Each structure stands twice: as structure tokens, then as C-alpha cells.
Amino acid sequence: MKVASINTMDILTFLLLATTLTTMTQGQVTRVGFYSTTCPRVETIVRSAVQSAVGADPTIAAGILRVFFHDCFVNGCDGSVLIDGPSSEKTGPPNLSLRGFEVIDAAKSQLETTCPGVVSCSDILALAARDAVVQVGGTSWQVPLGRRDGLVSRASDTANLPAFNDPISVQIRKFADKGLNIQDLVTLVGGHTIGTGACVVFSYRLYNFNGTNQPDPDIDPAFLPQLRALCPNGGDGSTRVGLDTGSVNRFDTSYFTNLRNGRGVLESDAKLWSDPTTRPIVQRFLGLSGLLGLRFNVEFGRSMVKMGNIELKTGSQGEIRRVCRSIN
Structure with missing residues (x-):
């Protein structure tokens, strides 16, 4: 008897539709x-x-x-x-x-x-x-x-709100408080594949991490001079740096590649790779270690739908504002 083949993308699409x-x-x-x-x-x-x-x-x-x-x-x-x-x-x-x-x-x-x-x-x-x-x-x-x-x-x-220096345990708790699991955490933080961060929120990693007068060891030594050139010690901290080096305005998986390579800019991002709780999910987005790969785009949509239903006001609750900047 011939068994019909099942397209993996079809399964993922079905699951996403079922969720949304x-x-x-x-x-x-x-x-x-x-x-x-x-x-x-x-x-x-x-x-x-x-x-x-x-x-x-x-x-x-x-x-x-x-x-x-x-x-x-x-x-x-x-x-x-x-x-x-x-x-x-x-x-x-x-x-x-x-x-x-x-x-x-x-x-x-x-x-x-x-x-x-x-x-x-x-x-x-x-x-x-x-x-x-x-x-x-x-x-x-x-x-x-x-x-x-x-x-x-x-x-x-x-x-x-989740912060740039939250350890993984705190990130997990903050997401769990909103009904989001560890995979949702890694997936949604993957939104940092676009956007920037100001030097003021991560420059401590470059010069005096945890009071050591040394850089954060999670930073790739070859990447450190680039960050220090953008964020000089004692600078005003207003310069903004891409969170996904080399692909700041493109929604893709290079953000996770950068995490693996020690090129995460925010401490909270870098910990997604260095912490054993979250690293396997990053590896799955990268298709590493023989683990079943995850399609980032599909999972991102699923987690966005899930996040988008946090503590909703529906029916007769709240209002329909006439102007978004002010209550009716």
C-alpha cells in the first residue's frame, strides 16, 4: 500500500492556522x-x-x-x-x-x-x-x-517589563506570569533580529562586567573592539547599535547565529545561548545538535498570537477609543 508523503511545511502551516x-x-x-x-x-x-x-x-x-x-x-x-x-x-x-x-x-x-x-x-x-x-x-x-x-x-x-540585564530565571518568570513558556520566550526575544539598543544599556558588559573591570566573557573577543569603538568608555551612551549585527533591518535567523557566536549585544540576549535552559531552543532554530529544527517565522507568528491574547478586554470591557492617544 502506498503511503502519502506529508510535507513538513504543510503541517507547520496547519498548526499555525489552528492556533490563529x-x-x-x-x-x-x-x-x-x-x-x-x-x-x-x-x-x-x-x-x-x-x-x-x-x-x-x-x-x-x-x-x-x-x-x-x-x-x-x-x-x-x-x-x-x-x-x-x-x-x-x-x-x-x-x-x-x-x-x-x-x-x-x-x-x-x-x-x-x-x-x-x-x-x-x-x-x-x-x-x-x-x-x-x-x-x-x-x-x-x-x-x-x-x-x-x-x-x-x-x-x-x-x-x-523584561529588562536588558535580566538573568534567564527572571526572564522565564516574567514570561510565565503572562502565560508564555520558555519556547515563547526565546521565540519572541528573537524579534531582536530587527532593532537597536542604546550603548547605555549594555556598555557595562564591555568594560566592567559585574564589577570585575573586565568585559563579559560571553562576548566574542573579536567582536569586543567593534562594540567598544561604537560605545567608548565614558561616552554619553546615546549611540544605538544593531541587536542583530549585519542584519539589523531584516527579519531572519541571523540573530540566533550571532548569539551562538558570542555576538549578542544585550546581556539578556546573550544568556539565551549561555544558559543551558534556553540554549536547546536556540539550537533548534539553527538546526544544530541533531535536534528537530524549528521554523522561526512560523513559531514567531504562533507566539505573537499567544502574546496578543494576554489579559484581553473584550465584549463590554474597556472601550473603542476615538483617538488612540486619549481615553474617550
């Missing part, structure tokens, strides 16, 4: 096609706004992705990071360098003209994060929608 078509099995009510009758052009409008912004400035893609991450990790994916105010989330220390808000504003403005009062800012942000990744070479995924916008935005709530 609906999240009702996890007690959520977001779904793909949520606005199919009330605002059928929502995805086209958001995509157009993102395409225009990334076309003018490719670095904005990483900014949009980071805004979504920081939104979801603080009181859930409710658009609270978009709100202006003297003590809003935007003013929290981890959020002071966030950028890309104007892209969300542009999409919202067009949607309010097309279908006023229908699409939440939090859903716009979820779509924009996906579209930003696609614009710089990532693979698309379906985004379940139906979020409502939150009514609270406090700078004090940003204190527990």
Missing part, C-alpha cells in the same frame, strides 16, 4: 475576521499605513513591534501604552525610547473616516506589529481580533 483562527478554547473571544462585516477594509488600511511608514524608514518596523510587546506585557494587550499623559505608561523608564506611535495614529485616523467607532486601537496595534514584521522580510500570520481598549495607563506598571 480562534482563541476561544483559551477562554478568549478574539477571532480572525472579527471586523468582516463592520469594517472589512481594516487590514488593508492598517497594512497601507505600515507600508508607507516602513518604506520611508525601515527602522520603524522594530519600533512598532516593540510597542506591541510593551503594551501586552503591561495590563494586557489593551492599547494602554498608546495613551499620552504625565504619568501614563509612555513615561515609564522602559518606554521612553518607544517609537512608531504616529503609524498607529495614521491608521486610526483613516479607520475613523471609513468605519467610525468600530476598530480598537489595540487591534490596530496587533495588526501593525504583524505587518511591520512582514515588511522587513518576516512571514505573515493571521491575527485574531476583537480586543477593547483599556481605561488605565500608569507609568508605575511598567516596572516589571
